[in-house]
Amino acid sequence: MPSPLSIGLSSPILPPKHHPHSSRPSRQTTMATPSSSWSSTSLIEYVGQGGGHVGDDLVLLFHHIEYACKRIAALVASPYNSTLSKRMPLPSSSADRDAPKPLDILSNEIILSSLRNSGKVAVMASEEDDTPVWISDDGPYVVVTDPLDGSRNIEASIPTGTIFGIYKRLAELDHLPKEEKALLNSLQAGTRLVAAGYVLYSSATIFCTSFGSGTHAFTLDHSTGDFILTHPSLKIPPRGQIYSVNDARYFDWPEGLRKYIDTVRQGKGRYPKKYSARYICSLVADLHRTLLYGGVAMNPRDHLRLVYEANPLSFLVEQAGGKGSDGKNRILSIQPIKLHQRLPLFLGSLEDMDELESYGDVQQKVNPGYEV
Numbered sequence: 001m002p003s004p005l006s007i008g009l010s011s012p013i014l015p016p017k018h019h020p021h022s023s024r025p026s027r028q029t030t031m032a033t034p035s036s037s038w039s040s041t042s043l044i045e046y047v048g049q050g051g052g053h054v055g056d057d058l059v060l061l062f063h064h065i066e067y068a069c070k071r072i073a074a075l076v077a078s079p080y081n082s083t084l085s086k087r088m089p090l091p092s093s094s095a096d097r098d099a100p101k102p103l104d105i106l107s108n109e110i111i112l113s114s115l116r117n118s119g120k121v122a123v124m125a126s127e128e129d130d131t132p133v134w135i136s137d138d139g140p141y142v143v144v145t146d147p148l149d150g151s152r153n154i155e156a157s158i159p160t161g162t163i164f165g166i167y168k169r170l171a172e173l174d175h176l177p178k179e180e181k182a183l184l185n186s187l188q189a190g191t192r193l194v195a196a197g198y199v200l201y202s203s204a205t206i207f208c209t210s211f212g213s214g215t216h217a218f219t220l221d222h223s224t225g226d227f228i229l230t231h232p233s234l235k236i237p238p239r240g241q242i243y244s245v246n247d248a249r250y251f252d253w254p255e256g257l258r259k260y261i262d263t264v265r266q267g268k269g270r271y272p273k274k275y276s277a278r279y280i281c282s283l284v285a286d287l288h289r290t291l292l293y294g295g296v297a298m299n300p301r302d303h304l305r306l307v308y309e310a311n312p313l314s315f316l317v318e319q320a321g322g323k324g325s326d327g328k329n330r331i332l333s334i335q336p337i338k339l340h341q342r343l344p345l346f347l348g349s350l351e352d353m354d355e356l357e358s359y360g361d362v363q364q365k366v367n368p369g370y371e372v
């Protein structure tokens, strides 16, 4: 079978050959952009010197993750996508996971190759792999990822995203067989996250990240190839006026959730304004809007994954002053027991989340196999 990486791009972008700091092209300064009055701190500068204070290993790892995400951004915008499914045989998926699309597989390969090249990762656990992939015995970090979330919308060019979380490798497990230590390292609770992020592929490509001291977003400047700090210390408004949910599921919802939505959309909640609905059906995009405008983004059924979706995104929301819960419990405090574990997910503004949770019964218990 041809390598997925050789199919996806007509002229594949080669990974950096040398240490990223020495191999980075210098930033162009002559290009006319409207940015002269803006701060132009790039993601890597920020991580390395400015706000991150995270140490060389993590800076290097970030450089490789950033590089992978730029490749994925190019891939999702490529004119060759429409013929990919004819050219690329897909592996079968297990019962635990949805059938992957060609871009899911390619994005997974891109991230895996960047993590390998970084030399800083012991294990990668991905939505696209049944089990975690052991990369290197002495890599200091563990990366969990959904390489391309929202890919069910990809043919229509609707926004998608990459989600990732970074943990330290648990040295006390080093003596265990590879399979076992790979899994246990990947099942760390979200409270142990060292860093997390998402990259939104939309009209702008946004890299939003946190190292545990605030949430910061960077926007890709296509003229230089740098992610530029555009949203330092992003704070989610304490209250929004938007709820985001697939409300075609209304008749499968529990009473509490129906009441909550009915109440806020009539403007009869604690905030006496009528709420609006927004639902892209792409978690990263729905969350990004929620971080900026406030409100709640939710999927009340057992659908989203704890390890590589709910945990990293909850970390970012908490660092932005919001809340992430399964409707009852703080997401970051839930101990994962399975790699592809699913759960209800509610992310959003503090006051909206408190109000929602006060309805008690908001988790959708029935989960019929929806086709779309």
Ligand SMILES: O=P(O)(O)OC[C@H]1O[C@](O)(COP(=O)(O)O)[C@@H](O)[C@@H]1O
Pocket: 098, 146, 148, 149, 150, 151, 152, 246, 281, 282, 283, 284, 299, 301, 303, 370, 372
């Ligand atoms: O079908 P629902 O319940 O609306 O779920 C949609 C959600 O599923 C997702 O597509 C995630 O599923 P995948 O990881 O299988 O793409 C999210 O991006 C989106 O928020």
